[in-house]
Amino acid sequence: MKKLNYYVLDVFADQKYKGNQLSVVHSDDDLTLNQYHEIAREFGYSETSFIRYSTKENALMVRSFTPAEFEVIGAGHNLLGAVCLALLKGWDIFKNQGGSSHVMIKDTRIPVKITEESGLPYVAMKQAPATIMGTVPTDVVAKAVGLTPDDLDLNGWAINIVETEVAHLMVPVKDLDVLQKAVSNKSLLKAASGKYGFEGCYLFTTNQPNPAFLAEARFFNPGIGIDEDPATGTAAGPLAGYLEKLGHIKKDKDFRILQGTAVKHPSSIRVHVSSDGIWVSGSSVIVMEGTLYL
Helix, strand or coil: CCEEEEEEEEECCCCCCCCEEEEEEECCCCCCHHHHHHHHHHHCCCCEEEEEEECCCCEEEEEEECCCCCEECCCCHHHHHHHHHHHHCCCCCCCCCCCCCEEEECCEEEEEEEEEECCEEEEEEEECCCEEEEECCHHHHHHHCCCCHHHHCCCCCCCEEEECCCEEEEEECCCHHHHHHCCCCHHHHHHHHHHHCCCCEEEEECCCCCCCCCEEEEEEEHHHCEEEECCCHHHHHHHHHHHHHCCCCCCCCEEEEEECHHHCCCEEEEEEEECCEEEEEECEEEEEEEEEEC
């Protein structure tokens, strides 16, 4: 019987029982697609990441799956947690990379920068510049999240599909009270995402009382089996790019987005828009580890 080591981390957090839960399974070789699916379903978190070090690529190789058998591609909490795990465990995953640190998610190379704060590694992952892909009618979105069209009026900003790696729907919400009362209608959100070509729905408001944060957000993605995500790096990057295009924030400045309070897993996601991409960063803590039997 083959044994694999597994770990559970809280991601986009610097203390246990906050952030977004991620299971990470370490293996020396690729598993079968069915094994990836079964293990992700067994853990039941929004995503499970599988990692191995490749001497051919000189890089940490990551593949991530949801319990609904959807493979996640992108620099989100699934990648951040995997890299943080390696650093917390002291694995030298950047050897022979010639000073340009990167990891691989499936076949995509993701540049990363590593710093340290209060004894924890902080990992910054580079996403592509934000591109606005289109829009979705306000009444369609309002019905899908249990709100009214007036609730989605924030500074006159449009509802836009924005992509850095994954196309997510950016939905401005009037204020924090409205944000907290939103309810995902799974069937309507799935229908809208299929019709208009976006993956997840990122509700956010900049009209919130905490000056430490640029915005507070909630994320629904029932199409891949995520009812509500406590932290979503692949949506925070597009939000930063969207707000920069609106002139609400400037390039080359650091901001933080708060997510996950509605599900009692508050997460702090750092974002930084530069001229050639968007950096999304945060830390992670290990809360469990053990042995998995294939």
